[in-house]
Amino acid sequence: MTEVLEVIVEALVDHPEQVRVTEVSRQGGNVHLEVQVAPGDLGKVIGKSGRIAHAIRAVARVAANRQHLRAMVEFVS
């Protein structure tokens, strides 16, 4: 699940080498994932009114569903 987030986010930002995706916690069927990007790249993964973040979460959900998990994806810099 971290892999799909890495593939998408690295393709969107100016500094792909600074992208870090980590699983913060996992409780029951819920996984909390954190996507860290360079400070100047945060807008590139969130977008106007969160439109890009919404799209990233939708695709990540496919990966989560396959493992019968619910993913909570947070973007930070």
Place this chain on the structure above:
Amino acid sequence: MGQVEAEQQNTEAEEPYTPGDVAADFVQDVLDAIPLDAEVELEQTADGAWLVDVVGPEAGEIIGRYGNTLNSLQYLASLVTNRRSGEHTRLVLDANGYRERRRNALVDQALTLAAEVIRTSQEAELDPLGAFERRIIHNALANHPQVTTYSEGEDPDRRVIIAPRPPA
């Protein structure tokens, strides 16, 4: 230079890395990372848009409810492609013929609702749709003699209204 190298260079010269290739490679990387057993096929339509078609046993998994996931991945692929190619690329992502089936369903819905509008002489509205799908409705009824269409509201709640056409 060896013969193989020379041939590779030749191939590259004949087939440049197009915006369509950028999109297709990105989508394939995403499918592999999920992972889904699916492959992309790339073609360019007559009007210059790139069509990336996802096919294979698990291609349907990427569609989502009402095509929500497919639209999200299409949006991301457009961002990546425009960014890498530095130009605006028209991109359509499809999976197992979903767009065609969805288009037919939307046109059917538009025609059914248009008949209702004519029967009652009252406006009627469709469920909220994205810009791409609203355009399918507008186009389907563009030349209709008895109804006209317009959109109302803000995304993501923007919807098409079908209204009786005022007599000319």
